[in-house]
Amino acid sequence: MSNLISGAKMLLECLVREGVDCVFGYPGGVTLPLYDAMYDHPIRHVLVRHEENAAFAAEGYARATGRVGVCCATSGPGATNLITGLVDALMDSIPVVALTGQVSSKLIGSDAFQEADTFGITRSCTKHNFMVKNLAELPQVIHEAFYIAASGRPGPVLVDVPKDVFQGQAHYAPVNAIHLPGYKVYTEGHSGQIRRAATTMWEAERPLIYAGGGIVLGKAAPELRELVELTNFPAVCTLMGLGSLPGDHPNFISMPGMHGSYASNMAMTHTDLLIALGVRFDDRVTGRLAAFAPHARVIHVDIDPAEIGKNRAPDIPIVGDIKRVLTKLNKIVAELKPAAAGRNAAARQAWQEQVRAWKEEHPLTPAISTTEIKPQHLVSEIDRLSNGQAIVTSDVGQHQMWAAQFIRFSEPNLWINSGGLGAMGFGLPAAIGAQFARPDKLVFSLVGDGGFQMSIPELATIANYGLPVKIVVMNNGYLGMVRQWQELFYNNRLCAVELDCFPDAELLARAYGFKGRTIDKPAELAPALEEAVKEPGPYLLNVKVAPYENVYPMVPAGGAIHEMVLAPPQPVAVA
Amino acid sequence: MMQILSILVENKPGALMRITGLFSARGYNIESLTVARTLDPTLSRMTIAVDVDPKIRAQVLKQINKLVNVLQVQDLTEAPSVARELILLKIRASMDARTAILKEAEIFGARVVDSSTDGYAIEVTGDPEKLDEFIDVMRSYGDIQVTRSGVVAVSLEIKKLKLAPPVPAGVDAPEPNGVLQ
Ligand SMILES: Cc1ncc(C[n+]2csc(CCOP(=O)(O)OP(=O)(O)O)c2C)c(N)n1
Numbered sequence: 001m002s003n004l005i006s007g008a009k010m011l012l013e014c015l016v017r018e019g020v021d022c023v024f025g026y027p028g029g030v031t032l033p034l035y036d037a038m039y040d041h042p043i044r045h046v047l048v049r050h051e052e053n054a055a056f057a058a059e060g061y062a063r064a065t066g067r068v069g070v071c072c073a074t075s076g077p078g079a080t081n082l083i084t085g086l087v088d089a090l091m092d093s094i095p096v097v098a099l100t101g102q103v104s105s106k107l108i109g110s111d112a113f114q115e116a117d118t119f120g121i122t123r124s125c126t127k128h129n130f131m132v133k134n135l136a137e138l139p140q141v142i143h144e145a146f147y148i149a150a151s152g153r154p155g156p157v158l159v160d161v162p163k164d165v166f167q168g169q170a171h172y173a174p175v176n177a178i179h180l181p182g183y184k185v186y187t188e189g190h191s192g193q194i195r196r197a198a199t200t201m202w203e204a205e206r207p208l209i210y211a212g213g214g215i216v217l218g219k220a221a222p223e224l225r226e227l228v229e230l231t232n233f234p235a236v237c238t239l240m241g242l243g244s245l246p247g248d249h250p251n252f253i254s255m256p257g258m259h260g261s262y263a264s265n266m267a268m269t270h271t272d273l274l275i276a277l278g279v280r281f282d283d284r285v286t287g288r289l290a291a292f293a294p295h296a297r298v299i300h301v302d303i304d305p306a307e308i309g310k311n312r313a314p315d316i317p318i319v320g321d322i323k324r325v326l327t328k329l330n331k332i333v334a335e336l337k338p339a340a341a342g343r344n345a346a347a348r349q350a351w352q353e354q355v356r357a358w359k360e361e362h363p364l365t366p367a368i369s370t371t372e373i374k375p376q377h378l379v380s381e382i383d384r385l386s387n388g389q390a391i392v393t394s395d396v397g398q399h400q401m402w403a404a405q406f407i408r409f410s411e412p413n414l415w416i417n418s419g420g421l422g423a424m425g426f427g428l429p430a431a432i433g434a435q436f437a438r439p440d441k442l443v444f445s446l447v448g449d450g451g452f453q454m455s456i457p458e459l460a461t462i463a464n465y466g467l468p469v470k471i472v473v474m475n476n477g478y479l480g481m482v483r484q485w486q487e488l489f490y491n492n493r494l495c496a497v498e499l500d501c502f503p504d505a506e507l508l509a510r511a512y513g514f515k516g517r518t519i520d521k522p523a524e525l526a527p528a529l530e531e532a533v534k535e536p537g538p539y540l541l542n543v544k545v546a547p548y549e550n551v552y553p554m555v556p557a558g559g560a561i562h563e564m565v566l567a568p569p570q571p572v573a574v575a
Numbered sequence: 576m577m578q579i580l581s582i583l584v585e586n587k588p589g590a591l592m593r594i595t596g597l598f599s600a601r602g603y604n605i606e607s608l609t610v611a612r613t614l615d616p617t618l619s620r621m622t623i624a625v626d627v628d629p630k631i632r633a634q635v636l637k638q639i640n641k642l643v644n645v646l647q648v649q650d651l652t653e654a655p656s657v658a659r660e661l662i663l664l665k666i667r668a669s670m671d672a673r674t675a676i677l678k679e680a681e682i683f684g685a686r687v688v689d690s691s692t693d694g695y696a697i698e699v700t701g702d703p704e705k706l707d708e709f710i711d712v713m714r715s716y717g718d719i720q721v722t723r724s725g726v727v728a729v730s731l732e733i734k735k736l737k738l739a740p741p742v743p744a745g746v747d748a749p750e751p752n753g754v755l756q
């Protein structure tokens with residue numbers, strides 16, 4: 001036995017075999033052996049300033065590329081700091097592998113220094129988790145973790161590794177196959193159901209495509225576009241699916257749901273065939289379920305069988321990989337087209353016109369003022385500068401909703417936000433991951449003045465690595481989204497939402513060694529953003545916007561989505 | 576409504592926690608749960624009785640199926656199956672009631688496993704409803720204490736185990752893309 005290597009080195013070898021090129025992490029006592037092995041290893045370690053942000057950065061990396069993002073933390077507090085990011089990845093089905101150190105095997109259960117039951121704590125925060133009990137199983141477990149994270153419905157997987165496993169020495173034989181007999185991945189859709197779906201689609205009078213995050217995760221944007229163009233059906237994309245159809249595509253309506261457009265929500269309500277692709281009928285999309293798409297037959301394609309029928313029972317369920325299913329579906333839809341497309345063509349034409357009329361009746365138009373910067377004005381300037389090509393990572397709040405309404409993305413993997421969990425503090429660290437993954441891309445990080453203050457430590461990471469992220473703070477002086485609810489539903493009794501102290505952006509950025517600026521006049525907006533984009537390094541642009549602007553349309557929680565409040569001050573209920 | 580599930584699960588660390596955790600996270604109420612090794616010591620079989628709205632029965636099954644270590648889930652609620660439970664019952668009874676207790680025990684096929692001046696300890700198996708009746712009857716004779724095993728069930732159908740095949744490890748990992756240096 002000549003070439004023994006340490007567990008730590010073995011782990012890095014496995015990462016190399018998984019194609020990992022960078023790890024976002026933060027070291028500590030029990031991961032010292034791992035960091036020692038990283039010292040002269042080609043895998044790049046990015047030192048973030050808080051483990052939560054290691055998880056968010058790994059997500060940013062994964063969301064920008066579709067590849068597995070990797071984060072790493074020490075035992076105890078390091079591991080517990082990852083939790084929010086893990087749950088975020090679980091909610092949005094993002095492939096992430098989290099590596100955590102654990103106290104030495106012989107100390108487990110003794111309340112040792114920095115011991116936490118990471119395996120137990122993260123059970124419900126992950127798609128699956130592992131504790132490596134001995135070195136012999138380490139390579140197997142690492143490859144299993146990557147496979148589980150990336151396959152099927154993706155998600156976060158955590159591997160907890162005791163210190164003695166990192167330190168142990170063993171012969172390394174690369175693992176070539178893994179066997180998880182209970183882990184079933186359903187890829188091929190049922191061909192009979194796919195044919196039924198295609199036939200049904202040509203029978204519809206008011207069809208609507210409802211595309212979600214599954215299109216992005218399943219890399220099925222080209223197939224979606226093909227379907228839309230073959231059928232000429234209108235389509236909405238959910239918050240998670242933005243970019244899966246180009247934002248300026250003539251068939252694209254916009255986002256549906258709580259802050260969706262009038263046209264999207266009306267189309268959802270009046271459609272007679274809802275073609276649901278990689279979506280989960282989330283409550284923020286459906287509003288009151290009983291009133292959601294009440295006239296529609298539903299085709300539901302998803303890779304996760306548990307999503308089928310969870311919130312809405314479909315008429316045609318198809319479990320499978322969205323790309324493969326759409327490929328087959330498109331083929332049949334095209335085959336049937338010559339004979340079937342004539343049927344109901346007039347009705348579908350009228351439907352197209354109806355959708356267009358809804359769009360014109362209440363378009364999403366950014367409010368613009370000459371005296372104050374409207375938040376909608378800010379996001380539409382970002383839209384103009386990014387021209388559908390930039391990555392925009394968003395934090396959570398009003399700015400996120402305005403960005404989703406007004407920024408048009410030409411491709412998937414450009415719009416990066418915390419959808420299911422709505423985790424403030426996501427936007428800035430996600431931009432770090434995205435910029436590492438896509439050094440070629442212009443990356444905007446659009447954050448609120450609240451969320452930004454959760455992420456300030458990461459300015460150091462950005463400065464440290466010279467990441468040219470354009471941080472744009474939509475500064476309304478409030479926890480705006482909460483203020484909006486207090487105003488609308490709690491008699492404007494504003495409680496704990498004023499953000500009265502905000503650092504001077506120029507000084508703050510300068511303290512970290514890069515440029516920053518605060519603006520508050522509409523005339524300054526375009527030039528300031530252009531200056532930020534031209535700057536080769538990072539830039540912090542603090543934009544003071546109108547403080548009391550609210551996001552509309554708005555569906556009150558529990559309401560039917562066609563009962564939108566369209567605008568202040570007199571709420572208009574739409575029949 | 577009571578749903579009876581039979582779950583075949585790999586004996587991996589945390590397997591039980593994953594299942595009970597899933598039930599509590601999704602708000603399914605576990606009525607009883609039994610678990611023990613199968614003939615293959617790497618596997619365990621669980622029988623879970625869960626109190627759920629019939630509308631979400633399919634959903635419960637699908638969620639369990641998603642667990643990586645679960646090889647098979649069967650819903651035995653309406654399928655051909657046998658369900659049994661064991662109870663151990665202690666009864667304090669006066670001398671004059673003892674003969675009647677023994678008679679009743681015999682009717683239910685119960686066995687006395689301990690006898691003392693205070694009373695009896697009785698073992699009985701049966702389907703859970705039958706045991707409820709037995710408990711009611713015994714209660715009429717004196718103070719009782721009951722330990723129930725929870726239901727164990729076996730399907731009478733032969734269902735082939737569908738297992739996922741092995742997959743290549745690491746080798747299909749995509750080429751690393753450019754990382755900012
Ligand atoms: C970690 C976390 N805490 C609390 C919330 C609740 N919340 C949702 S939006 C919001 C306000 C965000 O304020 P800001 O970052 O200034 O963005 P704005 O809404 O003003 O654009 C809060 C507190 C949350 N989503 N995440």
Ligand SMILES: [Mg+2]
Binds near residue numbers: 474475476478
């Ligand atoms: Mg704010």
